[in-house]
Amino acid sequence: EAQVTQNPRYLITVTGKKLTVTCSQNMNHEYMSWYRQDPGLGLRQIYYSMNVEVTDKGDVPEGYKVSRKEKRNFPLILESPSPNQTSLYFCASSLRFRLLQYNEQFFGPGTRLTVL
Amino acid sequence: KNEVEQSPQNLTAQEGEFITINCSYSVGISALHWLQQHPGGGIVSLFMLSSGKKKHGRLIATINIQEKHSSLHITASHPRDSAVYICAVRSYDGGSQGNLIFGKGTKLSVKP
Numbered sequence: 034e035a036q037v038t039q040n041p042r043y044l045i046t047v048t049g050k051k052l053t054v055t056c057s058q059n060m061n062h063e064y065m066s067w068y069r070q071d072p073g074l075g076l077r078q079i080y081y082s083m084n085v086e087v088t089d090k091g092d093v094p095e096g097y098k099v100s101r102k103e104k105r106n107f108p109l110i111l112e113s114p115s116p117n118q119t120s121l122y123f124c125a126s127s128l129r130f131r132l133l134q135y136n137e138q139f140f141g142p143g144t145r146l147t148v149l
Numbered sequence: 150k151n152e153v154e155q156s157p158q159n160l161t162a163q164e165g166e167f168i169t170i171n172c173s174y175s176v177g178i179s180a181l182h183w184l185q186q187h188p189g190g191g192i193v194s195l196f197m198l199s200s201g202k203k204k205h206g207r208l209i210a211t212i213n214i215q216e217k218h219s220s221l222h223i224t225a226s227h228p229r230d231s232a233v234y235i236c237a238v239r240s241y242d243g244g245s246q247g248n249l250i251f252g253k254g255t256k257l258s259v260k261p
Contacts (some may be wrong), residue, residue, distance in 0.1 A: 052248075066249070068251075073253070074253070075235065075251050075253040075254055076237070076251040076254065077247060077251065078249050078250075078251075081223065081248070089248075091248055091249075092248070092250070121190070123190075123192060136197070137194045137197070138182070138184075138194045139194070140191065140192040140193070140194070141189070142191060143190050143191070143192075
């Protein structure tokens with residue numbers, strides 16, 4: 034089944050304890066992206082990757098790192114989490130991100146992170 | 150001012166009604182997406198538009214590039230259409246072609 038998976042789905046942690054949220058897709062997609070969703074602010078893009086070893090900042094990259102060593106995986110790393118990173122996180126992928134070419138984005142199920 | 154504005158924020162309709170959700174944006178774009186977020190949190194991509202109109206089942210999406218406006222219409226609405234509908238634009242400034250900017254969503258509730 035074609036899908037985007039995220040792990041963990043729920044995580045409660047403490048300030049400063051490094052964590053990684055994994056994202057994996059099995060559709061051979063080039064484009065992958067991370068978003069956070071907060072009440073009243075909606076979805077905001079954190080980082081995206083157009084292909085392996087190609088990543089770029091979205092609107093809210095501060096406090097996050099990403100890597101794209103393999104096509105299928107795009108982990109989100111919080112080196113020193115803080116309470117303002119408490120949020121619902123979504124990973125998404127699409128085949129490509131070429132201008133004017135339709136490419137449906139497939140979203141993962143979300144990871145609810147709480148930083149105490 | 151937000152770069153992507155949706156209206157209304159909340160919408161309650163009776164089953165069978167025709168529904169319109171609006172999205173206005175202030176940046177130059179290469180494409181516009183409509184997404185649906187189910188009450189359980191899952192997000193599904195409905196449409197991507199760069200011009201004109203697209204139709205899928207009871208859903209119709211239109212875009213007017215000159216007016217920087219898009220609409221999502223739902224014909225013969227049904228309670229299962231209850232969800233948050235999110236507009237997102239792919240801004241194009243040459244340097245960040247992968248960047249998506251989102252509206253805050255329209256929460257639709259369709260009563261039987």
